Every structure is written in C-alpha cells, then in structure tokens.
Amino acid sequence: NAGVTQTPKFRVLKTGQSMTLLCAQDMNHEYMYWYRQDPGMGLRLIHYSVGEGTTAKGEVPDGYNVSRLKKQNFLLGLESAAPSQTSVYFCASSYSRVLTGELFFGEGSRLTVL
C-alpha cells in the first residue's frame, strides 16, 4: 500500500531553472494539496485541488503552478526557481473535505535552490 508518493525526494537547482514535483496517490482521493514546510513557520498551503481538472490557490501560490490532469496525480511546477523556494514540499490527499477528512501526507521532497 503505497499511499501518497512524491518524486523526486531530493533535488538541487540553480536559480532560474525549472522543475516539476510529482505527487501520486493510490487511494482514489478527490482532494489533493501541496504544502511547503520551512523552519519556524509550520506548513503553508501552496495550491490545492478538489477534483480532477480543478486547481485553486492556497496561502503562498506565487512562483508555483499546478496541474491535476489525472485524479491520482498532482503536479507542482517551478518555472524559474529562486533561493526563497528552498524548502521541504509535502503533498497530501484526502477522501473528503478538510472539515471531515484526514489528510494523508507523502514523505516530502527536499528542494535546494542555489
């Protein structure tokens, strides 16, 4: 039972480079989320999706784009990486809404932008 799988787990980028983080869940969940975790700041919501083909902005969306072409996948893109985007990124999914559903998290992707 894989749950939520994130790839890659580690990546080092140079300023201005682009990359995509992939999140895959095998639980048939409708809702998917991308968070970033920074020391002393907890987790902050970047973007989320309430179903295939839909996306919405979270708390800190600038500099990121997302796509949910398939229900099981949620991609997070950085078009032009900046040092401020150095962080640990977590994907999460849930069967139902945040009010009633438990979020299941991946193990995280550590990104360093030089």
Add this chain to the structure above:
Amino acid sequence: AQSVTQLGSHVSVSEGALVLLRCNYSSSVPPYLFWYVQYPNQGLQLLLKYTSAATLVKGINGFEAEFKKSETSFHLTKPSAHMSDAAEYFCAVTGSGGNEKLTFGTGTRLTIIP
C-alpha cells in the same frame, strides 16, 4: 480567518512523565481543530481531531486533547511519555465556513529523556 499558536517550539519530558503540548487558536467561525505528528524524515500523520462533537477527543498512541472554548485552547496531553513519542507535533485549524485551508501552527518538537 483562523490561526493557531503553539507555545514552546521545543519541549522535553522524562520517559513516563506527563506530556503537555499547548495550542491556542483564533477563529472568526466555529473551529475544527487537529493535531498531527511528524516523525523524522516522514510526512505528517493525524493524531486526533475536534469537529464540534465531544470536547475531549481521544487519538492514537494514548494522546488526547480537550477543546476549551472559554480559553480558546486545544492542548495535547498524554499521561505517560514513551521514547517512541519523540517527534514534531503540529496543531492545525480550519473554519466551518467551507474553505479548504488548513492552517498549521509552527510545531513543537518533543524530546523524551530516558
């Protein structure tokens, strides 16, 4: 808007002693409150949640939390700490208004002293 404040970024307790991790919330609507735990190099896991039913909520691994509206608090407790409880704990809040934003606190790292 909702927010949570976790008092103490680091807490140390002796094995067998009481664990108390503090969380205070602010919400303009009736809140839904959660505690998540993060073990090293892993994603977050749900410990317990309050969704306006019983004010004393029991979770996994012997943890419980009590919702106190008068004190705007949702502190996490465990009567007897175990070495395996060493982790980072996050309090989170969302409003009953229907948006998908789960706002996390900055986390409390719990260390267990043998």
